[in-house]
Each structure stands twice: as C-alpha cells, then as structure tokens.
Amino acid sequence: MALSAGHRRVSGVVVPIEAGDASSRLEQLRRSGQVPLVLDKRWPAQVRAGILSLLARTPLPAGAEWAALTSGSSAAPRVVVRTHASWASSFPAVERLLGTRPGDAVLLPAPPSSSLTLFSLAHALAGGPAPEFAATSSRATLFHGTPTHFGAILASDGAPQLRAALVGGMTLPADIRAEALARGIRVVEYYGAAELSFVAYDDDGRGLRAFPGVEIAVRDEVIWARSPYSALGYLGEPGPLRRDGEWVSVGDRGELEDGRLRVAGREDEAIQTAGATVIPSEIERTLRTLDGVADVAVVGLPAPGVGRLVAALIEPVRPGCLDAAMLRAAASHLFAPAHRPRLWFAGTIARTSSGKIARAEVERQLSSGEVPRV
Known part of the structure; x- marks a missing residue:
C-alpha cells in the first residue's frame, strides 16, 4: 500500500536502522511518524559512532521526513534531511523517463544507506517499482545505480530482463551506454546530489539538460538549480549546500550551452x-x-x-x-x-x-x- 505524507505526524526523531532491515523497517517507521536513517556496515567504527552521536544530540528541522547520507566520497558522510514531497514530486517524471509498467521491479545494487537507493525504496513505498537487490535477479526490469554497478551488471550478463536504467552518481562512460543500447536497454543518465536530488538528465546520449521541473543556471562556473526537489539541509555542521533565494547549489562546477549542461566536478575537489x-x-x-x-x-x-x-x-x-x-x-x-x-x-x-x-x-x-x- 502506498504511503502518504499528508496525514502523518513526524516525531522529530531520526531512527538509525541497519541496511539488512531496511526494506521491512522503512515502512514501519514511516507509518509511525519516525524518520529512518539507514546505516552502512562498511563504515569505520569512528565514523559510525560519530553519526550515532550526531543523531542523539541534534533535533530535526521542521518538515523533515527522510534522512539520507551523502556519499562520503571526499569526507565523512553527512546526514541530509528532506521532506517527503521533495522526493515524491519527482516520482512521476522518473516513471515517464523509464517507461515504468505495472509489475516492474528495480535492481538496486548500491546499499540502502546510499541516497540513490533510498530514493527508490521511498518510491516503492509510494507505489513505484518493487526493489530487487540481487545482481543476478531474473525479475528486475529496471535499474537504478552508478555507472560502476551498471557496467558490472552488463559485463556479467546479469539481470537479463532489464528494459531501462537510471544511472547517476558519476559520468556514464560512452562504452557502457553503447553496450546497454545494444542489449535493448533504455538508458537515462542523470546528474544530481544527495542534497539536490535530480538536476539534469540525458536520455539520448547528447548531453544533460534540465530535469523536468528544474531550472539550471551557471554562475561563475558554478551550477545552480531552482527546484522542488532540494533538501532542507543537514543535521549538525553545515555542508556544501548553499542557497540564494529559491536557488540552490552544492558547488559543482560546469558549463551550460544551448540548454546542455557539462559537469566538471565539485569545487572542493x-x-x-x-x-x-x-x-x-x-x-x-x-x-x-x-x-x-x-x-x-x-x-x-x-x-x-x-x-x-x-x-x-x-x-x-x-x-x-x-x-x-x-x-x-x-x-x-x-x-x-x-x-x-x-x-x-x-x-x-x-x-x-x-x-x-x-x-x-x-x-x-x-x-x-x-x-x-x-
């Protein structure tokens, strides 16, 4: 049954859960009005302790209904909090881009602690494609993950029923896109961030353009977006998310030409x-x-x-x-x-x-x- 945020009372408490329990506990916690945060067993003990300490001492901002983690690619992961609507409002666009059908299942190779996987689990709770975690799944018809995971699936001939793939987190190599198309898999690459969700997409291999509902601007080589999908902010210390009125940025550098966006990397990298x-x-x-x-x-x-x-x-x-x-x-x-x-x-x-x-x-x-x- 799909969950609705409209009649829920949020408790103001983030509840940490283990990745192995995520699929069953997310729905339970959401229905009880609590905000789940999926932990990653691969974190060093010091990082894990730091996250748990942060949850214990930091109150949630008003309206927070989901807590997700940044990737930790350049630093320790941060806890990003957002409303349910900031994700749910993009579900219809994702379904259109992937051509979602009744009975679809989405292969999610990244752990539930990853914000992109958590997004798809939230989508599933709202009536979207059912999650599949086994790379060899014969049931999965859709994919959501990084180019690294997608390339591994293609190389292993896994998930033979795949029809469409949503690929983000880093630039998709041209050879992986070509291999997918040769197998009859529709590919939708996207650029975004845990703090911003979707910003731009490329479904034809010609370059990124604004995701439905998003406006993009590049100021002094930094990418800004005006979007209904952005997060509320972080728990604890501030991070790269910055605001200028309705516009938000995480400091990624890029160029915008003829409506196509080229992403060059994060300022702090x-x-x-x-x-x-x-x-x-x-x-x-x-x-x-x-x-x-x-x-x-x-x-x-x-x-x-x-x-x-x-x-x-x-x-x-x-x-x-x-x-x-x-x-x-x-x-x-x-x-x-x-x-x-x-x-x-x-x-x-x-x-x-x-x-x-x-x-x-x-x-x-x-x-x-x-x-x-x-």
Missing part, C-alpha cells in the same frame, strides 16, 4: 598546483580514453612550494600493462603542463558503498605509500 586550478574529473575523463586504463582517480598530494602535486591512480585493464614512460608521454600530449599528473600509481581504486571514487581514502593511500608507484 579542485587541486591548486603552482598557481593553476585542476579539476580532477576533467583529467580522469581524458585518461580513461587511454588503452590499458580501466579507471582512474586523480587527487592532489601536498608538495612544499607548489601547493599540491597532481597524482593519478590508474586501475589497469590487467596487471603490468602500463608503464610510467607511456603515461607521461600520453599526458604531455593531452594536458597543459600544470594539469599533467606528476605522480603515477597503479592499483585498485577505493570506492564508496555507492560506487563513487572515495577521494579522501585514495589520497590517504597514496600519501602513506600503500599503493605502488608506476
């Missing part, structure tokens, strides 16, 4: 090096086109005199297929001198539970010498 500003996602996007590169994470490592050095962690297609000379030669042709990675590493890229690059962890591993240089 920018690397200041020798007087230049380097956006990691721009370097990563280019390096992913090189032969032998499965994926790449770019971070800045402290360097006296220049601020930070640009460092690239390459996840090779196979061990030993890349060498430093080849990478440096390619970078010299691809980037201006200040934007070229100066340090090259090879290994597995640390990721958040939702599949995004865990930049803080990557930086820590490279700084500590845990990952070998190329």
Whole structure:
C-alpha cells in the first residue's frame, strides 16, 4: 500500500536502522511518524559512532521526513534531511523517463544507506517499482545505480530482463551506454546530489539538460538549480549546500550551452598546483580514453612550494600493462603542463558503498605509500 505524507505526524526523531532491515523497517517507521536513517556496515567504527552521536544530540528541522547520507566520497558522510514531497514530486517524471509498467521491479545494487537507493525504496513505498537487490535477479526490469554497478551488471550478463536504467552518481562512460543500447536497454543518465536530488538528465546520449521541473543556471562556473526537489539541509555542521533565494547549489562546477549542461566536478575537489586550478574529473575523463586504463582517480598530494602535486591512480585493464614512460608521454600530449599528473600509481581504486571514487581514502593511500608507484 502506498504511503502518504499528508496525514502523518513526524516525531522529530531520526531512527538509525541497519541496511539488512531496511526494506521491512522503512515502512514501519514511516507509518509511525519516525524518520529512518539507514546505516552502512562498511563504515569505520569512528565514523559510525560519530553519526550515532550526531543523531542523539541534534533535533530535526521542521518538515523533515527522510534522512539520507551523502556519499562520503571526499569526507565523512553527512546526514541530509528532506521532506517527503521533495522526493515524491519527482516520482512521476522518473516513471515517464523509464517507461515504468505495472509489475516492474528495480535492481538496486548500491546499499540502502546510499541516497540513490533510498530514493527508490521511498518510491516503492509510494507505489513505484518493487526493489530487487540481487545482481543476478531474473525479475528486475529496471535499474537504478552508478555507472560502476551498471557496467558490472552488463559485463556479467546479469539481470537479463532489464528494459531501462537510471544511472547517476558519476559520468556514464560512452562504452557502457553503447553496450546497454545494444542489449535493448533504455538508458537515462542523470546528474544530481544527495542534497539536490535530480538536476539534469540525458536520455539520448547528447548531453544533460534540465530535469523536468528544474531550472539550471551557471554562475561563475558554478551550477545552480531552482527546484522542488532540494533538501532542507543537514543535521549538525553545515555542508556544501548553499542557497540564494529559491536557488540552490552544492558547488559543482560546469558549463551550460544551448540548454546542455557539462559537469566538471565539485569545487572542493579542485587541486591548486603552482598557481593553476585542476579539476580532477576533467583529467580522469581524458585518461580513461587511454588503452590499458580501466579507471582512474586523480587527487592532489601536498608538495612544499607548489601547493599540491597532481597524482593519478590508474586501475589497469590487467596487471603490468602500463608503464610510467607511456603515461607521461600520453599526458604531455593531452594536458597543459600544470594539469599533467606528476605522480603515477597503479592499483585498485577505493570506492564508496555507492560506487563513487572515495577521494579522501585514495589520497590517504597514496600519501602513506600503500599503493605502488608506476
């Protein structure tokens, strides 16, 4: 039965629940007027304790009905609170874009602590597609997750009944989109954030444009949105969400041309090096086109005199297929001198539970010498 927010009394208390109990407990807590927050068992003990302490000492703002987590890709996760309407008002648009049918089930490979998975669980409680968590599900007809998870599903020939995919969290590589289309799967890529929900979408491979109900502006290279889908804010310390009247932003950089949005990365991920500003996602996007590169994470490592050095962690297609000379030669042709990675590493890229690059962890591993240089 679909839940309605209209006749519920919110208790003003966030209730932490474990991921394994999420599907059954979300409905129970919502019906009792409590606000659920799904925990992640992969959090370090210190992070988990910090979140629980925050919940215990911080009152909810008026109108809060859902609590979700940021990805923690560049810092410890923050608790984002929002109204039910801020998600529910986008359900019809999502259904139209995916061509949802009665009886559909949506494959959710990211854990319920991920805000994108929690969105789909909220949709299911309101009468949307039923959730499926097994990657090999023969019942799933829809998908919602990151490009990392979607690529893994396609590579494994999992979920053979998939008809449409909603893919967000990071840029969707062209080869993954092409593979999905070859299998007859409709692909809707989107750009958004835990704080903003949906901002822009791309259903034809021609670039992102404003999601239904959203207005987009780029001011001084920073993306702003006027939207009914934005969150109320955070519990505890402030985060990147900023407001200017009806407009909101999380500091992502981008360009808007002819109604199409190009997202360049978060302001707080920018690397200041020798007087230049380097956006990691721009370097990563280019390096992913090189032969032998499965994926790449770019971070800045402290360097006296220049601020930070640009460092690239390459996840090779196979061990030993890349060498430093080849990478440096390619970078010299691809980037201006200040934007070229100066340090090259090879290994597995640390990721958040939702599949995004865990930049803080990557930086820590490279700084500590845990990952070998190329």
